[in-house]
Amino acid sequence: MPLSQNDILMSRNCTSLFLWCVPLIVCVAPMSLAVEKPNIIVIMADDVGYGDLGVLGAKGVETPHLDKLALEGRRFVNGYCSAATCTPTRFSLLTGMHAFRQRGTGIAPPNAPAIIKPGTVTMPAVLRNAGYKTAVVGKWHLGLGNPPKPDWNGELKPGPLELGFDYCFIYPSTNDRVPSVYVENHRVRNLDPNDPLDVRGQELSNPWPDVPTGVTHRDTLKMDWSNGHNQTIHNGIGRIGWALGGKNALWRDEDLATTLTEKCGEWIKANKNAPFFLFYASPNVHVPRMPHERFQGKSSMSYRGDSLVELDWCVGNILETLREENVLENTLVIFTSDNGPVLDDGYKDGAVEKLGDHKPSGILRGGKYSPYEGGTRIPFFAYWKGKIVPGISEEIMNTIDLPATLAALVGERVPEGAFPDSFALNDELLGISGAKGRPFNINEASMRFGFRKDHWKIVSPPNAGQTPGRNDRARYELFNLAADPSETTDLAKQDPERVKTMFEELQKHLVPFGR
Numbered sequence: 001m002p003l004s005q006n007d008i009l010m011s012r013n014c015t016s017l018f019l020w021c022v023p024l025i026v027c028v029a030p031m032s033l034a035v036e037k038p039n040i041i042v043i044m045a046d047d048v049g050y051g052d053l054g055v056l057g058a059k060g061v062e063t064p065h066l067d068k069l070a071l072e073g074r075r076f077v078n079g080y081c082s083a084a085t086c087t088p089t090r091f092s093l094l095t096g097m098h099a100f101r102q103r104g105t106g107i108a109p110p111n112a113p114a115i116i117k118p119g120t121v122t123m124p125a126v127l128r129n130a131g132y133k134t135a136v137v138g139k140w141h142l143g144l145g146n147p148p149k150p151d152w153n154g155e156l157k158p159g160p161l162e163l164g165f166d167y168c169f170i171y172p173s174t175n176d177r178v179p180s181v182y183v184e185n186h187r188v189r190n191l192d193p194n195d196p197l198d199v200r201g202q203e204l205s206n207p208w209p210d211v212p213t214g215v216t217h218r219d220t221l222k223m224d225w226s227n228g229h230n231q232t233i234h235n236g237i238g239r240i241g242w243a244l245g246g247k248n249a250l251w252r253d254e255d256l257a258t259t260l261t262e263k264c265g266e267w268i269k270a271n272k273n274a275p276f277f278l279f280y281a282s283p284n285v286h287v288p289r290m291p292h293e294r295f296q297g298k299s300s301m302s303y304r305g306d307s308l309v310e311l312d313w314c315v316g317n318i319l320e321t322l323r324e325e326n327v328l329e330n331t332l333v334i335f336t337s338d339n340g341p342v343l344d345d346g347y348k349d350g351a352v353e354k355l356g357d358h359k360p361s362g363i364l365r366g367g368k369y370s371p372y373e374g375g376t377r378i379p380f381f382a383y384w385k386g387k388i389v390p391g392i393s394e395e396i397m398n399t400i401d402l403p404a405t406l407a408a409l410v411g412e413r414v415p416e417g418a419f420p421d422s423f424a425l426n427d428e429l430l431g432i433s434g435a436k437g438r439p440f441n442i443n444e445a446s447m448r449f450g451f452r453k454d455h456w457k458i459v460s461p462p463n464a465g466q467t468p469g470r471n472d473r474a475r476y477e478l479f480n481l482a483a484d485p486s487e488t489t490d491l492a493k494q495d496p497e498r499v500k501t502m503f504e505e506l507q508k509h510l511v512p513f514g515r
């Protein structure tokens, strides 16, 4: 049932009586006035591309659960994440703000302190104010603790709990970066105080010369590296960065996705009676791809394909939990990815050699790290059994829109100035007739940008510096995505007026830049 006007007014009036950041216990609508607030699960896969799933044309791998989710839900074929790498997309997913507006939002190193500034309004905080129980399970990669670095043996705060999550069960960085541990709420899980965890930056040489590294003991590795990833060895795999101790807390790569999925299930069961918001930040299919033994060899594409099979199992398992707990029909599930695909991202795992006919980006150009479409146009599905009419949307949608979209969906006010780059696309998400997507799209790839309006797109040149493209409009490329979805033909010289107009509009969006 949609929100009634009274419900909306009550929510707004009530909220305005209090400081927004104070938990609004008395403001939660009483049950008799409850608006429909579906449970919400956002599943963000890692490095999964536009062509990586069966429903998107994948070859050599089957993903039946994700295909079902897509086919029985709404598929956004013009769905994007906001950046071509992990940290900035996740920053924007939680804050509704482009990462380029804040310095230090590039790929976070192992010892990164919390990147999202305290006091920033976040998506989970707004949903919590709307009466939701909130949790994040999986990859964090947005830093923990105060500068200069996390207190790994003490309290890890600020972190997810200070940003609107009631519960977190995360790994701090990426699975190829140390430390290979879980953080549950404010603590490293299973850490033995007699064996403290010491984490050092990746820029240093080995702080413990007697300890084997991916260079000194390369022949002992169970997965060899192709570049970088040769510092601390854990589980027979070289990592980025240095870590020592905390042995009891270390996870095994093969168990990562299963453990996290089980944790999602536990949390769903414990919170099924409240409206809940779960952000499942899946480790699949980021390197090192080391799926559980039961998935190894289940595709023809080596561990990258097997990791897609594992991802599919995880999603199927979560949906099965919803079914078993009788909350499937009251749960909106959104599936997306944090950036486009990559084959060799630092390990020799056969992804290149075993690719076969598979096209991870589908027809799109580029992948992870790229300002072309394959860098940020990704699988994007919304499924809500009995509510979302199955179909395909060609409207533009971006993961940065989820904060405003989900706030609007549950009828919760967004504080003024919050979610500055986020459009409320809730009608479009649900497929309500006549609804529109976002009017333009900006995608970020390190210091390069793509800017799309309708079917036209400009791409900034490489090495554009801190104010990308401001002085070198002549080097921008122009593509007609309707006629040339693979961005093969640069039309900039044929249509300089269009480049000029779009360039000037992009510049307005980039201000303020580099705060």
Ligand SMILES: [Ca+2]
Binding pocket: 046, 047, 085, 086, 286, 338, 339
């Ligand atoms: Ca990623």
